[in-house]
Amino acid sequence: MEKLLKIEDLTFGYDKQPVLENVNLEVFEKDFLGVIGPNGGGKTTLLKLILGLVKPNKGKVTFGSDLQGRKKSIGYLPQVRHIDRKFPITVMDVVFSGAIMHDRRRSKAEIKAAAVQLLHDMGLLELKGKAVGELSGGQMQRVFLCRALISDPKLLILDEPDTFVDNRFEGELYEKLLQLNKEIAIILVSHDVGTISSHVKTIACVNKNLHYHPSNQISEEQLAEYNCPIQVITHGEIPHTVLKHHH
Structure with missing residues (x-):
């Protein structure tokens, strides 16, 4: 598999406040990477660094031959909240x-x-x-x-693509992404571990640091180990959320 991009020791902050520290990641052709993490953990900033919208304080992002001239080789769907x-x-x-x-x-x-x-x-x-x-x-x-x-594009980047999406189209959206992934790599940012775990191939937890998980299955214990405080949602016939035990 050809390497599309490589992130090495990436550090970035606003006004000396660190947002991301020592991030390392590689993305290959036909990868389907789900990026999860808490609000303010640096997920959107990571995408902006990949897209060249902001420059790192330290470290670098390098692109493989398929992403040279990346403005036309990367498709980007930003968060859409206000139109x-x-x-x-x-x-x-x-x-x-x-x-x-x-x-x-x-x-x-x-x-x-x-x-x-x-x-x-x-x-x-x-x-x-x-x-x-x-x-x-x-x-x-x-x-x-x-x-x-x-x-x-050779790489499609989506930042919270289910914003504004009705329930019917959400399923169609992920089916469309699975079809696209047969030809292109996808990086998908989402707050919903349960939904993306059914579709992505690997997961990165971003909360200032990045922890890469080479699988689409991730446990609450692993999230705690990664310092990634988000809710774990499971699948079943009836939609439900698994909460921690009450004391």
Whole structure:
């Protein structure tokens, strides 16, 4: 398997307040890495460092040959919490914008055809002329996923992709990611261990430091050992959460 990126001794902080310390990680082609951790633990900052949106105080991120010129080789779906619903942009324009600035390999006609196909696959084609402000939260998230995929990335990075997503589409989203993972690597940040453990191949716990777990199964004891204080959720016929024993 070809190595897509390597993170070495990465340290970063804001105003001398450390957010990440001595982080090491390797991502290979067709990896499906789930990144978990508490709020403020550094998950989103790690993604920003990979994407080059911020620079490390120490350490480095290096890319394999498949990610050289990484702006068009990495698809990114950021957290979507607040949308200006009055902004006059259509669904097609949003998707098209994911490639038009960086993708010089294809003509505008080819990019438009790819956008149409993505919207069709996501069940959104009939909405292509609508303003994004008219969409539901789940529809909007699907549009942004199309935008992340339009440049035909080698690596897809998703930061809390279930934000705004309705329950019906959440299952469809993860099924779509499993299909995509046959061709590309995926890094998925989520607060929901139970959901992602059914889909990812490996897990990284991020809480200032990063602890890599080469499996999609992780116990409460391991989370405690990693200093990763998040809730463990299990699967079953009836949705339920396993809580600690009461004293």
